Amino acid sequence: MGRESVQLIQSFGNKMDIKDITVKFAEPSEAKYAELIVRLIYESALQRGTGIAKRTPEYIAQKINSGKSVVALHGDRLVGFSYIESWGHGDFVATSGLIVDPEYRHLGLAGAIKAKTFELARLRFPFAKLFSITTSLPVMKLNSKMGYKPVTFSELTDDEEFWRGCEGCRNYDILQRNNRRMCLCTGMLYDPKQPLSPDERPNPYVMKMKNSIKKIFHLK
Numbered sequence: 001m002g003r004e005s006v007q008l009i010q011s012f013g014n015k016m017d018i019k020d021i022t023v024k025f026a027e028p029s030e031a032k033y034a035e036l037i038v039r040l041i042y043e044s045a046l047q048r049g050t051g052i053a054k055r056t057p058e059y060i061a062q063k064i065n066s067g068k069s070v071v072a073l074h075g076d077r078l079v080g081f082s083y084i085e086s087w088g089h090g091d092f093v094a095t096s097g098l099i100v101d102p103e104y105r106h107l108g109l110a111g112a113i114k115a116k117t118f119e120l121a122r123l124r125f126p127f128a129k130l131f132s133i134t135t136s137l138p139v140m141k142l143n144s145k146m147g148y149k150p151v152t153f154s155e156l157t158d159d160e161e162f163w164r165g166c167e168g169c170r171n172y173d174i175l176q177r178n179n180r181r182m183c184l185c186t187g188m189l190y191d192p193k194q195p196l197s198p199d200e201r202p203n204p205y206v207m208k209m210k211n212s213i214k215k216i217f218h219l220k
């Protein structure tokens with residue numbers, strides 16, 4: 001796997017200038033960022049008031065060491081991250097843990113990280129279906145652009161280990177109550193055998209609205 005990078009040239013207006021942000025496949029030396037990544041993910045989930053699968057720094061470091069992660073770096077500063085994991089004996093690959101440092105948002109960085117993560121997944125698992133489960137509108141937008149479509153959870157992996165990852169989420173009782181058929185997250189799937197044409201791509205705002213309706217009905 002070559003060391004590839006995407007150079008983003010962006011400006012923060014008067015506040016500060018960013019000359020280069022490098023989005024690339026993570027290397028073992030970057031496992032040192034694991035604690036920071038966990039903190040960024042956790043703090044963002046608290047701010048959004050949403051549920052999130054909890055991850056430990058050891059888990060993130062292992063994803064980095066096994067060549068399953070993408071990092072965004074501004075010099076030595078980690079400003080974004082995501083990773084992939086295969087499930088169901090390699091039939092499915094989930095893209096997870098997407099995070100952008102709050103100071104670096106709205107620059108198109110999540111789009112660049114998603115694209116790089118997609119590239120990594122297709123390189124390492126060319127025959128797998130890719131999926132993500134999310135409540136995030138930006139993520140739904142990005143997934144739709146890449147040809148993912150919304151699906152019920154029954155079309156995703158039935159690998160128990162994947163769903164165990166939801167146990168740390170505060171909405172886990174909703175998933176359990178629904179026999180794992182649905183929850184507040186929307187499931188999105190990219191099937192390499194059936195890529196969607198731009199016309200068929202789903203509207204992320206409609207997905208987000210459905211998500212909100214689900215949420216209302218689950219409020220106690």
Ligand SMILES: CC(C)(COP(=O)(O)OP(=O)(O)OC[C@H]1O[C@@H](n2cnc3c(N)ncnc32)[C@H](O)[C@@H]1OP(=O)(O)O)[C@@H](O)C(=O)NCCC(=O)NCCS
Pocket residue numbers: 044045097098099100101104105106107108109110111112133134135136137138139141142
């Ligand atoms: C979600 C997140 C990764 C987006 O990062 P970002 O770098 O600011 O996103 P981008 O600039 O690449 O924008 C991607 C798209 O989402 C849109 N977007 C970004 N933030 C948005 C927001 N708060 N509300 C609605 N749309 C938003 C952008 O307009 C863009 O859409 P476009 O391509 O149609 O213009 C970032 O806000 C974050 O880290 N949030 C906390 C963690 C999280 O929610 N992760 C996802 C868990 S599944």
